[in-house]
Amino acid sequence: MIRFYANQAGYLPKGRKIAVLAQENRADEMEKMKDKKVSLWNEKGEQTAVKQAVYAGVDESAEDKVWHIDFSDLTEEGTVTFQDGEGAVLGSCIIGRKAYHTLNQTLCKALYFQRCGMALEETFAGKFRRCTCHTGTAVRLEDYLERKENAKQYEVTGGWHDAGDYGRYTTAAATALAHMIYAQQLFPESFTENLNIPESNDAMPDVLSECLYELRWLLKMQMEDGSVCHKLTSMRHANFVMPCEDKRQMILFPASTMAVADFAAIMALASRVYRTWEPAFAAEAEDAAVRAWDWLMQHPQFIGFENPAGCNTGGYEDTSDLDERLWAAAELYVTTGNAAYLDKLEDYLKTNENPTDMGWVDVSGLAGLSCLFGAKKKEAKETQRFQVCQQKFRQAFLNEADKICDIADVSGYFVALTKEEYGWGSNMVVLNRAMILAVAHLLTGEARYQKMAQAQMDYILGVNATGYSYVTAVGTKSCQNPHNRVTVSDGIDETIPGFVVGGPNSAPVDEKAEWLITPDTPPMKCFLDVWECYSLNEITIYWNSPAIFVAAFLDADIV
Missing domain, CATH: 2.60.40.10 (Immunoglobulins)
Known part of the structure; x- marks a missing residue:
């Protein structure tokens, strides 16, 4: 057939x-x-x-x-x-x-439905309205484990639920925010319309208002010494209940150098972007970024993160922090012009042969966005040094874009994944590679990069061997049953629109997918629109954010 x-x-x-x-x-x-x-x-x-x-x-x-x-x-x-x-x-x-303009609006509005710590009113949420959630205070992990009496309480309300669970994570937040903020900065014409959120009709673009809700929460993750907590979750994932019914104790988990560096980077970026609309916040963000950087300099060795015994919430573990430090140095130099940050930018760049990735595991490509598109004219004595950094980023993006095109060219569906790359969150890989193609087009104007970025969105939106649009409620055969506690628990037949799901995974780890997908299933077809299949069908903020970047790029109609 x-x-x-x-x-x-x-x-x-x-x-x-x-x-x-x-x-x-x-x-x-x-x-x-x-x-x-x-x-x-x-x-x-x-x-x-x-x-x-x-x-x-x-x-x-x-x-x-x-x-x-x-x-x-x-x-x-x-x-x-x-x-x-x-x-x-x-x-x-x-x-x-208007195809991509409408899509971009839907993708952005989905982040509003992830808001924590406030009621989603019918005026803005329609049938998906819900009551206020997670308004209690948090304690630090060591106090929780010791059952310390009169432990210090931290006010940590706000932000976005990270994924299909109710946790909030520093590295995930910083990555998603960077995608969205750079999208607005590079393609402002794609963010001119009202998203129908509480902050709509302000002077600030709605996408930046939505990001600001997350940024204000993220500031609360910084401790008195400048360190930044790795995550804010309960010890165990919540049951499948509505957010307001989740009453588990929220815990601040210890700092990792990845989280501190990501925090420094995104706050430095935010400080320069928000100066026009929120000068007081911008000043606070820059101060927070500098304090986080100072803590990093006092802790030059890698400090990773592992979940303690008994905890099953997201780990966001990593084996290196050099890419995060690179991004932080880039953003702080571009923001402040302080040559000390340029010194570190040069040092960290020497450790990275391919600084192009823009996912939470490797954020080195975000340093490239900062240097290539965020920088203003520098002092003459620094110009040449900085231009060398810019040239390395430029060449790396173009080399990687060519490799991506080569992979996509041999795919019958034009997707930039090899047979071995259909893992957990494969759609994130596709979208992050589409971002690299968009950057290459911005740098060169070459149409093939733009066309191949379009091809990756075609794949996400239905040109794939399952026939699914991997964006909820977008398309004639779209995902309707994501792994998301809200949509499973809200009693509404329709799903919240605009969430990108994880996509095909040839090595699923959830019991339902392992049972239903036979071992001989081709990798691109290893997908089910079944809510229990969290390794196929979960949502997360940093799967939406690269889709927002690419949709905005295509909507800008840069050919």
Whole structure:
């Protein structure tokens, strides 16, 4: 049977438009290996084009034979219906200049639904309204374990729930915030509309208001000595109850050097971005960043993090903090112009041969964004040194973008994942690589980078071997059952729109997925829209944030 896949959010009139036909590569599926004629029809019932569906071979990750339908020259807005040579409908898609603008609004608004410590009122949340949650104080881990009487209480309300659980984590928060803030800075025209959040109609763009809600909470994670707690969670994940029903004791877990450096970086970035709208906050953020940096300099050795016995909330463990220190040095230098930070930027950059990643494990690419796009003119004596750093970042991004293109070029679905890379959160890898492609396009203006970034979003939005749009409630076959305590517990049939789910995982670790996915399933097809499958279908803020960056890039229509 022939299957049809298209981007379910829609295609831009002037953009790349490729749909895919697919068929399992089995001996009993003997479709001839030849090109196919496909007719395209508009909403008026008029035939607008006849295209060749060009055979592209077998996709290794899906074990599918695939054909490509390139209709990039079609610019008329509206619904396009595809028919085979016998007049049977294969599928349809939409062409519209607002396709990515609408998507970006939905992705951003999803972060509002992750807010902790406040009621989500019907005016802003509609049917997904809920009461205030997690308003109690927190204690430090050592006091909790010792059952210390009269332990110091910390006011830590606010921020976003990190994922399908109710924890809040410093490294995750900093990464997601950086994606969103840089997206707004680089593509401001994509963030001009009202998100219908409580802060709407202020002078500040709504996406920055949403980020500010998270940033104000993040400031509370810094301790008196400048260190920053790794995470704020209970000892065990909450049951599947609504947030306001989770009454477990919140605990501040000890500092890690990764968390402190990430905090320093995002606060330095925030301090320069928010100066226009929130000068008092900007000053506080810069001071917090400097205090965190000072603590780092007093602790030059790596301090990692491991969950204590009995704790099962997210660990966000790492084996090095050099990339986090690199990012912190870059942001602080760009923000303050203090040459001492440039010294450290140069030192840390020498330790990183490929500073392009922008996920929470490796944030070195965020240092590149700071140096390449956040910097203003420097003092003459520092200019040459800084330009050397900029050039290293530039070349690294271009080299990595070329590698990403090479991977995507041999995929029948144009996705930048090898067969071995379908792991937990594979959609994050796709989106982070799309970010790198977007950066490469910004640096060079080369159209192929923009087109390949578009291809990665096509994959996320339905051009994949499962046919799912991996963004909840976006598309005709979108994920409806994410691993998210709110959507499982709220008693509402519809799911909250706009969350990116983790995606295919050829080595799932949850019991349901291990049971339902057979060992011989091709990697790209190792996915289920089942809420129990947390290693396939969970949500998290740092899976939404790169999607926001890429959607804004595409919406800006930079060709």
